[in-house]
Amino acid sequence: MEFVGPIFEVLKYIGGQIKSYTDHHRKLEGNVNNLKRKLDELNVRKQDLESRMEAEIRNGKRIKNEVENWFEDVQKKNTEVGTIEEKFWDVSYFSRAHLGKLVCQKIEEVQRIYQQGNFPEGVAVDGPPASGVTLPMPNLEGEIDVKERIWEYLMGDEIGMIGVCGMGGIGKTTIMKHINNQLLKESEHFEKVIWVTVSKELNIFQLQEDIADSFKQSLPRGKLERATALKDILEGKRYVLILDDVWKRFSLLDVGIPEPTLSKERKMVLTSRSIEVCKSMGCEVVKVQPLSKEESMNLFLDHVGHSVLQNQNLEDIIGKIVEQCGGLPLAIVTIAGSMKGVDDLCEWRNALNELCERVKSVKGLDTEIFEHLKFSYDRLGDSKIQNCFLYCSLYPEDYVIEKVELIESWIDEGLLDGLGTRQAMHDRGHSILNKLENNCLLERAQDYFALGRFSESVKMHDVLRDMALYIVRNGHQYMVKAGMQLKEVQSEHEWTVDLEKVSLMKIISVYLKIPPHMSPQCPQLSTLLLQENRGLTSIPESFFKHMPGLKVLNLSSTGIKALPNSISNCKNLNALTLASCFRLEYVPSLAELRALRKLDLYETAIQKVPHGIELLENLTYLRVWSRFPKELPVGILPMLSHLQYLIVNKHLRGEEVGKLRKLEILECSFCNIQEFEEYAKSIQGKWPTNFYFQVGASELSLSQYSAVPSLKQFQNGVAFVNCDMVKIDHIHVPNGLSGLGTEKSDDFNCLSNIPFFHKVTELKSCDIWECEGIDCVVDLSLSSLNALHNMEELRLVNLGNLSEIVRVGSVAVESKSYALAIFSSLKGLHLNYCSKIKKLFPVELLQGLQNLENIELYSCWKMEEIIASGEEENHGEGAIILPKLKELVLINLPALKSICGGGAMIRSLQDLQIFNCPKLKRIPLALPLLENGQPSPPPSLRHINVWSSEWWESLEWDHPQAKHVLSRFLNK
Incomplete structure (x- = not known):
């Protein structure tokens, strides 16, 4: 009987395993759908966190490493779930249970990551307490x-x-x-x-x-x-x-x-x-009173240029024009901007007459101000430039508008047509922005966007926005509620038949609703802007039924799950933007939208490419980025022969892409080297102006840009994944290639072994990820690699056998100085999880690192020295090294003992971060000495973030007051 208990336990275990196997097999479909829902929730949290991060970055904070790691985990889960989706459609009967078990594991992982993304203590590390923000400002005239x-x-x-x-x-x-x-x-x-x-x-x-x-x-x-x-x-x-x-x-x-x-x-x-x-x-x-006559004249001359007074005939006219401005600084500056460079007496007289007539013909203070400002608007002359200016009034008040986003909107509106190429349209757009800024109708702004990306931007003064809306009220029919507090869109009777443009972007509401069955009668409506309303979750099926003239529809960054079928009634639609609609799963047939020129499905959850896309022969812009569609169906791309801009995160066929002769911007992946080579042969050396390719990856893992990519910022790059790099010696090198990456390729031990690398001459950045074979980046005894002389960024991640960056070896004395200058252009060096390397740079290389600005080292467990000390050290006590180094980040380096030896110092550092480096006892910051012999902080220094107060107190300094002087920059 003593055997009964164990036998029962065995049977119980086997029964449990059988039940688990059966459940995984039987409930596969339901669990896959559950996984998709969980992932949607995770991506929505990701989007919310990005907004929080933008606000933190604007306030001078630095994003926490754990948050950055969380974003990487989210990206990995998106990729993994996409792979599971692909397997689900092809899974055999006998493999269902195994896949079902994997799905359940992924559900738990996604839920765990979702919970980890709460970050109740914030997403950023505080900088040192700042007393405030210094604001850019014009000179103060008067007051x-x-x-x-x-x-x-x-x-x-x-x-x-x-x-x-x-x-x-x-x-x-x-x-x-x-x-x-x-x-x-x-x-x-x-x-x-x-x-x-x-x-x-x-x-x-x-x-x-x-x-x-x-x-x-x-x-x-x-x-x-x-x-x-x-x-x-x-x-x-x-x-x-x-x-x-x-x-x-x-x-x-x-x-x-x-x-x-x-x-x-x-x-x-x-x-x-x-x-x-x-x-x-x-x-x-x-x-605040208007400026005096003298103050007004001084302000006017400051902006128009004092040289205008060299013509004595102009002095009286300019005085009268200034008088017409009524002491209002904005009017003075705006009118002066529009007259800058004008020296013709007749034109100045005409300007004065126009201003006088305007003021006589209106009543009311606001209207008088608007007419003064409208003078500069009228002087633009070109109706398309004027419409570009008026378009800015569709954004919320005080909104910072990214320049590239604004130019893309102008393109959607047809304001930059007739220029042929997309590059020409962007050049024209920047030219118009310069003119509007020079005429003081827009002001230059600077802003930070998602993940800290800096972007050139513009703002519209609130009075100028009011003036723009005043203009459109007199000649157009606009409904502009952007940035206002609404719970639901305007009632249907307010959507009048003569409406031309409606802007409801960025409404202040947790949940913005469109009433059910709403179907506005708006035959003239050409533009509808609903972007950045995350609380907008649904659109009635009837909503677009009576909008036959609609040309531009922007629903980006909303919470909609489906686009209604009534969109098919908008047969004149030119631009359909659905970017960052993370929950969007359904887009109806687009077969009727033959006029469509732009389709943006970036970061959506669509299950498949919309039906009828192959019929959109006028399409010039296509962005499809979703984790679900396995690939674009065969034969679609060649039908879209007018494409200029194509970004797709799925595999494309080289021959099909090669038939798109008008492509200027291309970002995609090829399943293997053969497909990439097929593409290279097809284009016969006529590469796109801007490109990024991944070769061998299952799909593009991360787009270079989460927003609209600027043609100026777009880096031309190729990344090889799971490829035999040593055997790649016959591939064509794209013209203008500036970025090269390799991931999970284990057949080489240094870049000197890769034939393709020797063909590249204009390389600006290099990324090496998870390549187990590599033990050094470059071996100078094999080759000096001319490709490295222009390199500005080097990123090395998860290289378990990397033991040194540069192997000097037995380099001939006469060529040694040339060889050691291979990194003379290097500005940024980033190492993550390189667990074997002990010394970052040999001291011989130091003279060749004069342009290095940024060093970031994460989790390199055996790293002992940044600049290796040795007998060949030639810098003496207090010598300045790395003269341009601005940022030094050292995180999880438990063996690190020295940043640089021999008493050397770093002078130009702005930001310093040190976490979990317990053996590091000296920070070699050069502190200028005052006349009394006391140290002062380096002029460039802004932030010091350190591991703990105890570690900071344990540091050794060359001057006894150094710690006190640096403490005000400290965030522990």
């Missing part, structure tokens, strides 16, 4: 008395809350920018200066967020909790809060802003066009 009065109130003990009032364009914001920067520079009374632009549509949630961000703090989601949490953050702090462009009265208590104090603790300044708003909030009112 010195106003500025001094505001300053006295801030420094005094009688006024806590100040309201700066005046008409739009009078200079309120400029004055406060000067105050902001003066406070940062001169005042020791306040710990913090906080600047928030409020704008016409007051968004309490965003106002709270912006204030909290300035203190590197996050807030809870609940309304009451948020106000309480913000009040707790602000209580006890000494700050000046500047709220620019306030239109409505609001309760400080509801926001969570403590009452300002009379003493120099908490002061608040708001600017507004309304004196009533300022008074109702209890402000001491400071009114």
